Amino acid sequence: MADDTTSDETTPRVSVLGAGNWGTTIAHLIGSNGFPVTLWARNRELAAEIDERHQNSRYLPGLSLSDNIRATADLAAAVRDVPLLFLVVPSQAFRSVCEQLGELVRPSQLAVHATKGIELVTYKRMTQIVLEETCLRQIGVLSGPNIAREMVEGKPAGTVLASRFPRVIEVARAHLKSPQLRVYSNTDVVGVELGGTLKNIIAIAAGMATQMDLGENAKSLLITRGLSEIARLGVALGADPMTFSGLAGIGDLMVTCASPISRNHRVGAALARGLSLAEAIESLGMVAEGVKACKIAYELTTQLKIRSPLMHGVYRVVHEGLDPRAGLGELMAAAVQDDIDPTLVRAAAKGA
Amino acid sequence: MLSVEQVAQVVSEVTGRIIERVSAPTLGLQAGRARSLAETINETLWWEQDRLSKADPTDEETIADKQFYADIRRQLPRVSEAEQRRLLERIVHRYANEIAGRFSPTFYNLAARVGPPMLSALLTGLSPRRLLERETIPRLEQHVIIEGEIANLGRLRERGTLVVTPTHSSNLDSLVIGFAVHALGLPPLTYGAGLNLFRNPIVGKFMHNLGAYTVDRRKRDPLYKQTLKAYASVSLEFGQDNLFFPGGTRSRSGAIERTLKKGLLGCSVSAYRNNLIRGRAKPDIYVVPCTISYPLVLEASTLIEDWLAEAGKSRYIIVDDEFSRWERWLDFLRGIFSLDLKIHIRFGHALDPFGNEVDGDGASRDPRGRPIDPRGYLEVDGELVEDPIRDAEYTRSLEQRILREFSTENVVHPTHVLAFACFELLRRGRPELDLYRLLGSVGPEQSLAMPEVEREIVALLDELDQRTRADQIRLSTVVGEAAARAEVAELVRAALRSFGTYHAKAVVERRGVRLHVCDAKLLFYYRNHLDGYGLRGAPTLVSSIGSGGARHG
Structure with missing residues (x-):
């Protein structure tokens, strides 16, 4: 289990998909904990900006992002063989990203989404969409009172990780927890x-x-x-x-x-x-x-x-x-x- | 089917595994404190004594059991830990042996040859003796329709091990499935049958030879239950195809299962994992859901009485019902044959132990049909890892997927349509009554006007037709034709004939232009076959829905 959490390797073992303000924040928190992390942005310029200048001027202007973040616009590169994925894309774009993920993921991978929302028309929750579009099963959700701006400023906060799979909580928590962030667990995903x-x-x-x-x-x-x-x-x-x-x-x-x-x-x-x-x-x-x-x-x-x-x-x-x-x-x-x-x-x- | 030697191997493997598990309590991690062997043995002694104190003291098995446990009790306080382990081994080995039953290869070979015609004879209500006299018997295959996803079963059987999981409404189910499996050219399935079936005067003698192993539901010792589960698991690992009734017991209400017992079902994932760990050549386990839909159910009266008496908390063991009485069999089968009724067995999609569909080659598919390697579900960094909580979650997914197959492969007979329509009219007419009062209020003096019933049926058929097109339910031939032509007369006639044939009272009877409900409970029972679909805006009356699965998962 220690392999999941140690950071002495340089190959990232975790990716964050979605470089909006919350996705970028999550990647930054993971990076600040010393883990190499890949951040996927749909937009090439944004990916290049984050990768080269460690900045996300659109969503988190003025913040210098962790050096441990590598950004890419290539979804396959961000997903293939990465043990843990964070999905942080807007709720109404969630399914289309999952459709693409379906081609890339494997049953052994873990996924946690941090998207607050329900799909219009179908009323589906995000974990339901993951289950409908991909082979992923070991999934969970991250949610709580987390204003991105306060988090990147290093202010103390708490959050909840919910999954029916204890290992999902264990591995995701190991990446997120820090002296500034308490990560509580719950089995009630719904x-x-x-x-x-x-x-x-x-x-x-x-x-x-x-x-x-x-x-x-x-x-x-x-x-x-x-x-x-x-x-x-x-x-x-x-x-x-x-x-x-x-x-x-x-x-x-x-x-x-x-x-x-x-x-x-x-x-x-x-x-x-x-x-x-x-x-x-x-x-x-x-x-x-x-x-x-x-x-x-x-x-x-x-x-x-x-x-x-x-x-x-x-x-x-x-x-x-x-x-x-x-x-x-x-x-x-x-x-x-x-x-x-x-x-x-x-x-x-x-x-x- | 396993040979005698293999059965012995299964028994010793089961014993070994249970002993290993009990002696390594850190894996169990239950109450936080490791339990000693002596405590485990004492628990067994307590449960078994409790059971034996209620048993017939003159029964031979009871006497033997009492002697056995008296001996264990005498030795327990004086022996070392190593000796305690041996005592425990004796108990588990005895349980496992009893579960395996007295399997006789001679009998089995005979059964394999004469089994199918014998089944046919049993199901057609003939005594075996008359079969041997070569009397012409009604042809069962004309009354059992086997349909659905059957094309690949043979191939799957060759590539892995099958777990057939049917709905359960009658004790005839295991015989009907036995017949279907033979008709499909598949080898026999083994399954756990309640002890009461082995003592059944009609089929008792054949049970072992039909591949059954014994489940004694009176034994409530957790150790016994563990042994039982291990037996199913190990027999799967030995490549023996299994039959699980995942609902655990016959549906009391007449509704198809909306929740399953996860214990036995979970054997599929543990057997798959063990097969992978042991590097077995054909590790795959294929779960094959199917529905068995009867136009009339042999034990309907007893079952619905039981449901109404306990409202779901079923007695679990019904010893004396229609299944143990020849004359009820004969009436039932005479009814089936004389009215040319069909029993439908519909196979659903074959699944892997995680609830993914498998294709004809046994490869798992993701929800969008892409091939995947399910081994990954059990791996961490490429290594197979044991994780009971994770596997219980997978079994929950499997449960949900099987339930979906049950719901979509459920076949609707004319009796169900008529019962549902009549019940809906009665219910709507008395909205102020709860279920029990409603059932109590219906007597033969009340009646429904035929045109009103027909209108209700037309509307119901319309909804059923739409759902059939959307692959949400299936219709029998008569119902399908009625739906296609919006013509209900033939359907009503067929249903009335069926309802007037087998049950002690006609469930519904036509008098002139009115229909009289003579047995409200049975009407409710047959109506429940369509419960939980939301047809005609009807509430769900019996099926448990909601978060029950999550809580008990």
């Missing part, structure tokens, strides 16, 4: 994937609340009721309710709702200022995951008949042009239920 995805919806609502100056009490109300909705949908999709009390659940939700620079937060704020969705996205310059996630959550909860007033409210503001103030009014006037939802109490008891 819960960890959903926690990272659904929190983005609540973050949009938090953005609105901040913009409307509703105060801290309101924000706390939003976060906890939001978490309850996330957990209800999660449990219906096969997650363990306890996962949502961990770093990938409440942990991630808190950081996303607290941080005014998060994209979802900014979309929410823009909508509350009276902009349309198109204008909000325009002003942001990029799409926020929560915009897609609330559509998926709206469809899923409707289909599964799960009460989710908050997520539905966000959906209607984002996609149906409902006035955020009217949405707030509806939420505050709606029937009050139990603080702790009975379905969660039952699910927790069953799991125990």
